[in-house]
Amino acid sequence: MDGVSEIESKVAPPIARCAHCQGMLPLGLGDKTCTLCGAICRVTHERTLIDLREEKITCPKCSTIVIAGTEERPVDLICGSCQSPFRITPKIVKVEIGCPSCDRLLRLKPRPGTRNINCPACKSEFSVTF
Ligand SMILES: [Zn+2]
Ligand SMILES: [Zn+2]
Ligand SMILES: [Zn+2]
Known part of the structure; x- marks a missing residue:
């Protein structure tokens, strides 16, 4: 699989929260298992789905605009x-x-x-919860 160009999608998935514990769910859409309480939550976000399907990618070889056509990421495409x-x-x-x-x-x-974060500027440590 050498030589396949990778292009980062510009569409950011929403940060969804678990309906049970309000913890952050793994990023992405579909059925996600909460890593904090184990509940399975369905993440849907119509706008993101549309944006992912309609995302326009410029072919790295010939600069043709290719439409993703799917909400799957990563996805392998072939320039038409x-x-x-x-x-x-x-x-x-x-x-x-x-x-x-x-x-x-x-x-x-x-x-x-x-998790604990060390501030690179003042070296103080603090914890962050998503
Ligand atoms: Zn949870
Ligand atoms: Zn091309
Ligand atoms: Zn600081």
């Missing part, structure tokens, strides 16, 4: 014009959290649960 394969990878979602000590904005990948 030059036949080169490429892959759309899920968007890497980051959220901004302000350090409680120095107000510096940190960009973090949301992950379910609580």
Whole structure:
């Protein structure tokens, strides 16, 4: 599978919360198992589904616009014009959290649960819960 270009999707999935414990669910749409309480929650978000299906990707080889046509990510597509394969990878979602000590904005990948963060600016440690 060498040589397949990977393009990051521009469509960010919503951050959904568990209906039982209000914890953050794994990113994406469909049936998600809450990593905190084990409940299975269905994540639907019509706008995101439409955006994913209609997302326009520029072929890295010939610059033809290709429509994703599916909400699956990652997805392998073949350019209809030059036949080169490429892959759309899920968007890497980051959220901004302000350090409680120095107000510096940190960009973090949301992950379910609580974790400790070390502020790179003031070295103080604080915990973040998504
Ligand atoms: Zn839960
Ligand atoms: Zn192409
Ligand atoms: Zn800080």
